[in-house]
Amino acid sequence: MAPKIFIDGEHGTTGLQIRTRMAGRRDVELLSIPEAERRNAAMRQDMLNGADIAILCLPDDASKEAVQMVSANNNVRVIDTSTAFRVNPGWAYGFAEMDKQQADKIAAARFVANPGCYPTGAIGLIRPLRAAGILPDGYPVTVNAVSGYTGGGKQMIAQMENPDHPDTITAPHFLYGLPLTHKHVPEMTVHGLLDRAPIFSPSVGKFAQGMIVQVPLHLDDLAEGTTMESIHAALVAHYAGQDIVSVVPLAESKTLPRVNAVELEGKDTMKLFVFGTAGASQVNLVALLDNLGKGASGAAVQNMDLMLAS
Numbered sequence: 231m232a233p234k235i236f237i238d239g240e241h242g243t244t245g246l247q248i249r250t251r252m253a254g255r256r257d258v259e260l261l262s263i264p265e266a267e268r269r270n271a272a273m274r275q276d277m278l279n280g281a282d283i284a285i286l287c288l289p290d291d292a293s294k295e296a297v298q299m300v301s302a303n304n305n306v307r308v309i310d311t312s313t314a315f316r317v318n319p320g321w322a323y324g325f326a327e328m329d330k331q332q333a334d335k336i337a338a339a340r341f342v343a344n345p346g347c348y349p350t351g352a353i354g355l356i357r358p359l360r361a362a363g364i365l366p367d368g369y370p371v372t373v374n375a376v377s378g379y380t381g382g383g384k385q386m387i388a389q390m391e392n393p394d395h396p397d398t399i400t401a402p403h404f405l406y407g408l409p410l411t412h413k414h415v416p417e418m419t420v421h422g423l424l425d426r427a428p429i430f431s432p433s434v435g436k437f438a439q440g441m442i443v444q445v446p447l448h449l450d451d452l453a454e455g456t457t458m459e460s461i462h463a464a465l466v467a468h469y470a471g472q473d474i475v476s477v478v479p480l481a482e483s484k485t486l487p488r489v490n491a492v493e494l495e496g497k498d499t500m501k502l503f504v505f506g507t508a509g510a511s512q513v514n515l516v517a518l519l520d521n522l523g524k525g526a527s528g529a530a531v532q533n534m535d536l537m538l539a540s
């Protein structure tokens with residue numbers, strides 16, 4: 231019998247994209263709630279408890295409530311796409327490429343916390359350098375990023391696309407998270423293996439899907455002898471042997487006049503770049519992804535497949 235999958239929040243932005251990715255699959259059976267009943271707690275409870283894997287695509291509070299609904303039922307495994315459990319030690323963090331053991335941890339877990347979109351880029355750049363001893367304790371890391379507006383879910387999509395929305399947003403590009411307390415900072419710190427919280431400055435552009443995450447670094451403040459080439463080599467070594475996160479060759483990055491935020495729209499991969507000038511004292515590390523691909527729905531389906539294979 232095919233394993234049963236229930237996407238709680240299937241009519242929202244992340245849930246819909248997971249459904250699209252699962253369309254046509256015969257190896258799983260999708261349990262579904264009509265859109266009009268999406269907040270019907272009794273129906274959700276039934277569906278959640280009838281699933282082999284429940285994928286939660288809900289706001290944090292609703293995710294916590296859903297986990298409560300299945301907590302006594304060991305037959306149900308959970309992938310949560312919200313921020314609620316990402317630094318909870320009882321949950322496996324769903325970034326399979328972040329180190330060599332992570333895919334196995336996800337495969338064996340009952341509870342998997344899907345990473346945030348910005349943290350996927352930031353951790354993807356930072357963690358290998360911490361693990362290799364290149365980025366020292368105390369380094370003042372900054373993370374600057376731009377996301378497509380679907381990152382803000384149904385509400386922001388309406389604000390960006392509907393000029394008659396009462397809180398319509400007309401800016402083509404805006405900064406937010408200005409108090410520097412964004413909910414992704416704890417996750418970047420813990421899974422980035424940082425001893426000091428990064429300064430995180432997110433922004434949104436007038437495009438639906440896509441994301442650039444930047445981590446600029448001063449080479450003089452890294453481990454002695456670190457160069458642009460040695461940082462690149464550490465990233466290449468870290469991501470060897472898999473095909474989702476790729477490190478763009480230095481020879482190719484050198485020729486690029488710009489990075490296009492929407493280049494990976496609709497894809498579930500992530501590209502990492504090391505920019506700078508050979509022999510100079512600064513580098514800019516850049517991650518390029520789709521906020522709804524490797525940043526959310528694509529990663530959730532990847533994690534589901536790892537769990538189903540175990």
Ligand SMILES: NC(=O)C1=CN([C@@H]2O[C@H](COP(=O)(O)OP(=O)(O)OC[C@H]3O[C@@H](n4cnc5c(N)ncnc54)[C@H](OP(=O)(O)O)[C@@H]3O)[C@@H](O)[C@H]2O)C=CC1
Nearest residue numbers: 239241242243244269287288292311312380381383384526
């Ligand atoms: N969008 C993105 O790029 C990313 C999103 N995420 C996370 O994924 C989760 C879902 O986000 P997203 O898809 O963007 O959000 P959306 O607002 O687009 O969708 C959320 C869905 O959940 C439903 N919902 C809300 N509250 C409840 C409830 N109490 N019971 C049942 N259903 C409920 C909503 O219904 P209704 O229409 O009635 O509000 C809606 O269908 C969030 O935790 C978000 O932080 C993570 C990574 C990236």
Ligand SMILES: CC(=O)N[C@@H](CCC(=O)OP(=O)(O)O)C(=O)O
Nearest residue numbers: 311312313346347348377381382
């Ligand atoms: C553009 C935008 O608003 N983005 C969202 C993050 C999207 C995401 O990654 O969701 P999680 O918080 O569940 O990780 C934000 O900054 O809150």
